[in-house]
Amino acid sequence: MYQVFYCLTDQHDWGLVALGGAVCLLASAAAISLFHRARATQGSARLVWLALDAIVSGCGIWATHFIAMLAYGPGAGAAYNIPVTILSLIFAISVTFVGLSIAVSSTRTPWILLGGAIVGGGVAAMHYTGMAALEMPARIGWVSGTVTASILFGIVFGAAAIHVAALRDDLSHALSATGLLTLAIVSHHFTAMGAVELTPDPTLAISGLSIAPATLSLLTASAAAAIIAIALVAAILDRRAKGQLGRQQVVLDTALENMSQGLCMFDRDGKILLFNERYAAMLRRTDMQLSGRRLLDVLREEQARGHWQGDPDQFFAQLVADARDGRTTTTIVSRFGRSIRVVNQPMEGGGWVATFEDITEWLAAQEKISHMARHDALTNLPNRVLFHEQLEQGLRLARPGDQLAVLCLDLDHFKDINDSLGHPIGDALLKEVGRRLAACVGEKDTVARLGGDEFAVVQLGKEEEAAATALAGRLVEVISAPYQIADHQIIIGVSIGISLSPQDGSNPDELLKNADLALYRAKADGRGTYRFFETGMDARAQARRLLEMDLRAALGRNEFEVHYQPIRDVASDRVVAFEALSRWNHPQRGLISPVAFIPLAEETGLIVQLGEQVLRNACADAATWPEEIGVAVNLSPVQFKNPNLVASVTEALAASGLAAERLELEITESVLLQNSEATLAILHELRAQGVRISLDDFGTGYSSLSYLRSFPFDKIKIDRSFVSELSTREDSMAIVRAVTGLGRSLGIATTAEGVENDAQLELLRREGCTQAQGYLFSAPRPASEVVMMLAKPRLRASA
Known part of the structure; x- marks a missing residue:
């Protein structure tokens, strides 16, 4: 170790050593960044990143070596053999590529360490090949122990650098891995330089294919620095792009997990590429391994659990065939009591995307809407x-x-x-x-x-x-x-x-x-x-429609006439009033019975206009009669729905000059059935003007004594159906007796309709009936005959 220390401190130019270290650090940073890029990709993209990483790493190792050799200064007359120098660069790149490929392709630690060790071995291979390219008038010897130590330094620190880089792609691990890789290269080089022993030999000549150390070092340093810088910029830009893609991926993942639909993507072989939690929850597959599995295997597992009915192989084969042929399919399946709509959309290049939507409530709502519509x-x-x-x-x-x-x-x-x-x-x-x-x-x-x-x-x-x-x-x-x-x-x-x-x-x-x-x-x-x-009914319906058309036209042509039937006082045997009855004098059909057109007029609403005409004509005619003679006009229930009824009566009285007390309005019980409060209000308003109100056809409808208590009628009219059977049916006699007795008790006049013979009249007189009308006295006559009916005594002939 002393020899290594001595070589570094006394035999190297520290300025160039620092330059070599900077180049080595820059190359290591670029190599680690490219290593992360390669691990993040697949297929051909990974191969491209591995190749770039090997080139950058190899060039960085090679450039560090020759800059450091310039710092060592082997002396005058030294040069580097060009073919061997190039071979050292090839060793650096190729061995590093092998090691990086092994480390990138596996997630297991032993293989990652092996790949890093090979990268460290590539540093040694480049160094000693590069030393072999050195030509100078001296023989180069080596201290074997120091050589071994240099190789071990490269392998150990190289393996550690790649292992740390593979743990996680973040800043702290990237910096640590960069430092370890730099240490692997530098420690190996300077330890190996400490193992060099030079023995001068003037007989050794420099070959023609050589280049001066200074020139080679500067050229290699400049070229390596440019390559490393470009690679580092590419790695940074790629990392930034990957970071942006990562952020977009987070957004997409968030959207995917917050979809109301389940989503699953399959490749061309039916293998699950991705899915969201909604998909797993909807199909109750949360406890199953899904990622990377073939759908067929998932379906077979579900079938074993009893959650899948049918043939999984046939179902899966159909899905794959549809995707291969580019067919989009939509089906509704029932799973766990829920209705799920499944849409399979083929993807370009194979595979398909399946979306799953729970439409149970939607189907129920549609069914309800359909039910309501029908x-x-x-x-x-x-x-x-x-x-x-x-x-x-x-x-x-x-x-x-x-x-x-x-x-x-x-x-x-x-x-x-x-x-x-x-x-x-x-x-x-x-x-x-x-x-x-x-x-x-x-x-x-x-x-x-x-x-x-x-x-x-x-x-x-x-x-x-x-x-x-x-x-x-x-x-x-x-x-x-x-x-x-x-x-x-x-x-x-x-x-x-x-x-x-x-x-x-x-x-x-x-x-x-x-x-x-x-x-x-x-x-x-x-x-x-x-x-x-019956066949004739259609003809009668057509006749009715024609009659309705004639009725509308008749109102405009004033074809309706008012005929009058006298009402006689039973006790004094004199006419006290006339009942106004409408008659239709049709140009072709002649006189049409009220039974034929009054119901039709009520159904069509034309009774309002007809009733107003009858009321005006009756008031005008009565105004010409003696003052003690009144006139009675029937009001239809339909007329009470007309808000202008009271105004029509007031206008008819005013236009004719007839005193209100001479006008009697006859209503049926059915009038009181419809909105009785409003009807009673109208009746009270008419009564306040002095108009008299009589209850017609009493006893034939919903007869209720409450009507007589709710409104003080001036008269009760006994229906002709009871009068016609007075002499033959005891119950008719009892009804007439009850009505006349009720009238006397309440102080209300009673009028019997349909009197046709003297026997009926005599019975009515005996029971105390106040008034009578019918064919016994006269049939309804035009207004021109009223004077004659007033002067002529009643007819004694039976109808």
């Missing part, structure tokens, strides 16, 4: 859309000889219930009706709510018309049974129209239209019943 929200029955679809399906699946029946149902007087008791009660009633309907039909039949109080039934697979008849009769009976809803007992009826396939139609629209026509006939025949479609 079902009634109130009753949960099929709506018109679904009903139409199932009717189409029933017609399509019907076999020869099968019969399909369509029943259209409409609740009788539901609107009155809805208006009088409120929409919540009406909704509850509709739900109960829907429940009863569903309970009545067969498993293959369909019940639907088409809207409002309209329902429909499709009866399938029955061959006899009797089956539809039996079902319709059962529905009428069940729907008409009393309902108990919110402390209200409600009784309604149902009208049903029936059409049959194939005789009444072969498509849904035709069957529904014909069932509607039959339903209209059921309503016209008194409600609470059912009717089958």
